[in-house]
Each structure stands twice: as structure tokens, then as C-alpha cells.
Amino acid sequence: MNHIVDCMEIENYVNSITVQAHENAEVTVHNNTALEMIGKGVHGAVFQVNEGVCVKVYGEEDVCSRELYALNLGQHTDLFPKVFCSGAKYIAMEMVYGIDLREYLQSQPLTKNLSVKLIHLLTTYKEIGLERIDHHKRHIFVQEDGNLKVLDVGTTVWRNRVYPYPRKLLNSLGNQYQEMFLEHVKELAPTLYDEWQKYIQMEKYATVLHEKYFSKENFKLKKLKKEEKILLTGKKEWDSKVEDLVRKVHKEQWIKALTARGVDIEHVKANAKELEREYIYGKDKKDKKGSSLSNKEDKKKTRIYTSSSKKKKQKK
Numbered sequence: 001m002n003h004i005v006d007c008m009e010i011e012n013y014v015n016s017i018t019v020q021a022h023e024n025a026e027v028t029v030h031n032n033t034a035l036e037m038i039g040k041g042v043h044g045a046v047f048q049v050n051e052g053v054c055v056k057v058y059g060e061e062d063v064c065s066r067e068l069y070a071l072n073l074g075q076h077t078d079l080f081p082k083v084f085c086s087g088a089k090y091i092a093m094e095m096v097y098g099i100d101l102r103e104y105l106q107s108q109p110l111t112k113n114l115s116v117k118l119i120h121l122l123t124t125y126k127e128i129g130l131e132r133i134d135h136h137k138r139h140i141f142v143q144e145d146g147n148l149k150v151l152d153v154g155t156t157v158w159r160n161r162v163y164p165y166p167r168k169l170l171n172s173l174g175n176q177y178q179e180m181f182l183e184h185v186k187e188l189a190p191t192l193y194d195e196w197q198k199y200i201q202m203e204k205y206a207t208v209l210h211e212k213y214f215s216k217e218n219f220k221l222k223k224l225k226k227e228e229k230i231l232l233t234g235k236k237e238w239d240s241k242v243e244d245l246v247r248k249v250h251k252e253q254w255i256k257a258l259t260a261r262g263v264d265i266e267h268v269k270a271n272a273k274e275l276e277r278e279y280i281y282g283k284d285k286k287d288k289k290g291s292s293l294s295n296k297e298d299k300k301k302t303r304i305y306t307s308s309s310k311k312k313k314q315k316k
């Protein structure tokens with residue numbers, strides 16, 4: 001295979017290619033070279049230089065640095081393409097052949113062997129210090145010899161959203177293969193399987209909790225408007241309601257005042273009208289009964305009515 005790399009030549013090519021990045025869409029490309037574009041994504045466009053070499057041209061410098069950093073972490077493994085040369089916005093790397101896992105699984109079974117290779121891939125990721133030990137199946141390539149290689153590794157470093165289990169890989173496998181892969185892990189690495197299961201369970205709880213606490217307010221405004229009308233007393237009733245309210249407050253207050261002085265509440269209830277009058281106007285001279293507030297005895301000390309004293313009174 002032609003692995004001859006002329007970095008000067010590649011730099012010249014790159015100078016004749018412009019790649020523009022966009023927020024949420026694939027890059028747009030102007031290619032003034034004879035190189036064939038073999039693929040593009042959100043971050044860059046990839047051109048084949050020769051049988052063994054391609055160059056990925058990026059829209060943004062920091063994305064290029066990030067991928068170069070990640071690729072360099074794994075150069076001693078056989079997982080990543082070899083890097084030949086690089087510039088601010090390009091990386092010349094080894095051509096990766098084979099078919100990606102998404103396509104592969106459409107016609108081939110997920111064997112135990114392949115699952116072991118995936119576990120090995122995750123292990124290598126962790127060992128070389130990638131933060132996200134995870135990959136979408138379309139970036140994993142099955143080689144002719146059955147080994148795996150990965151592309152588009154920039155997203156595995158400098159991340160803040162990292163999951164403690166290979167969430168992306170599992171989700172990308174789809175229900176059927178996910179189950180099969182997990183079955184293999186359960187059999188071959190049971191402790192790891194248990195830990196993943198716990199994380200998956202916790203993630204489900206977290207989702208449910210989130211939905212519970214942050215779900216959209218689901219009341220109906222029209223219905224509430226009707227209810228509001230039912231609860232309003234309205235202008236017509238305003239005067240009478242206010243008058244009533246003042247009366248209630250007054251009653252509550254004078255009863256409170258009397259009971260605070262030690263007057264028995266039952267006595268107050270039984271003689272409410274007289275006591276209220278006395279409370280407002282002072283002692284009523286016409287009142288001959290002993291229920292006044294300020295009879296002769298009361299002048300010396302407040303008379304205490306209790307339920308027992310009331311009974312004694314009744315006996316007399």
C-alpha cells in the first residue's frame with residue numbers, strides 16, 4: 001500500500017481547500033485540488049491523498065487541535081489511524097478501510113468475539129486516558145482481519161458530559177444488539193456488567209425525577225378563569241362583606257380580651273350580647289343579673305369563671 005507521505009505536498013493541497021463549519025450541519029467545502037473527497041461531517045472534510053494516506057481539513061482550529069490531541073494519545077495502539085503530519089486546520093493520517101459497525105451488523109451477527117473486541121476497545125480508551133470511553137458504532141470500523149479501528153476521535157477528549165458507562169455505544173447498537181452485547185458482557189465480565197446495570201438504573205431514576213420536578217405546568221387557564229369567578233365575591237357584595245368582616249374581627253377581639261382576663265368562655269358564649277354591650281359601653285346600671293363584667297366583686301379582683309364555678313353557681 002502506498003504510504004508515501006509528502007507533508008509539503010499535503011500542505012499545498014490544504015491551501016487550496018476551504019472548509020466552513022456551521023452550527024448544526026455538515027461543513028461546506030470548496031475543493032480546488034484534484035483530491036477526491038471521501039467523506040465529511042460536522043467538523044471537517046476528508047480527502048484521499050493516496051492509497052494509504054488521507055487528509056482531514058477542519059473548519060475550526062480548536063476542533064483540529066482536539067482531534068490531534070486524542071489521536072496522539074492512541075498512536076501506540078492499533079485502534080487509531082496513524083498521524084503523519086498536521087497543521088492548524090488539517091491532519092494527514094492513515095487511510096482506514098473496512099466497514100463501520102453500523103453497516104457490518106446489518107449483515108453480520110454480533111459474535112462473542114466481536115463483543116470481546118469492543119470491551120477491549122473500551123479498555124484501551126480508558127488506559128490511554130480518553131475521557132469519554134465511548135463511541136458511536138458508525139465510527140468503529142471492522143477490518144479485514146476482524147480487528148477494530150476508530151475514526152472521529154476528537155469528541156472523546158475535553159468533554160464535560162462524560163458518562164460512567166459506554167452509553168453512546170450501547171444506545172447506538174439499538175435494542176437487539178445492545179441486549180446481545182450486554183449478555184456477552186454479563187457472561188465474560190460479570191462485575192463490569194453489574195456496575196453498568198446500576199448506572200443504567202440510576203440514570204432511569206434520574207430521568208423520572210427530572211420529569212417529575214420539571215414537567216411543564218399542566219393546568220388549563222380557561223378553567224382557572226371560571227374558578228376565579230366562582231371564588232370572587234364581587235363589587236355588589238363588597239360593602240356588606242367588609243361590614244361583616246369588621247364585625248367578625250371585633251367579636252373575635254373582644255372575646256379574646258375577656259377570656260384573657262379570665263372570663264370563662266362558656267359564660268361568654270351564653271351571655272354574648274350583654275357582655276359585648278358592657279365591653280363597649282362599660283357597666284350597664286339596668287342590668288340586675290350577676291352576669292356583668294364589673295360588679296362589686298370585680299372591682300377588687302377579676303372574677304374567674306370556670307366550668308366548675310359555673311356548676312357551683314347553678315347548685316346555689
Ligand SMILES: Nc1ncnc2c1ncn2[C@@H]1O[C@H](COP(=O)(O)OP(=O)(O)O)[C@@H](O)[C@H]1O
Pocket residue numbers: 038039040041042043044045046054056081093094095096097151152153
Ligand atoms: N482516516 C480515514 N480513513 C478513511 N476514511 C475516513 C478517515 N477519516 C474520515 N474518513 C471518512 O470521512 C468521514 C467524515 O470524517 P469524520 O472524522 O467523521 O468527520 P467529522 O469529525 O466532521 O464528523 C468519515 O465518516 C469517514 O467516512
Ligand SMILES: [Mg+2]
Pocket residue numbers: 040041042152
Ligand atoms: Mg463524524
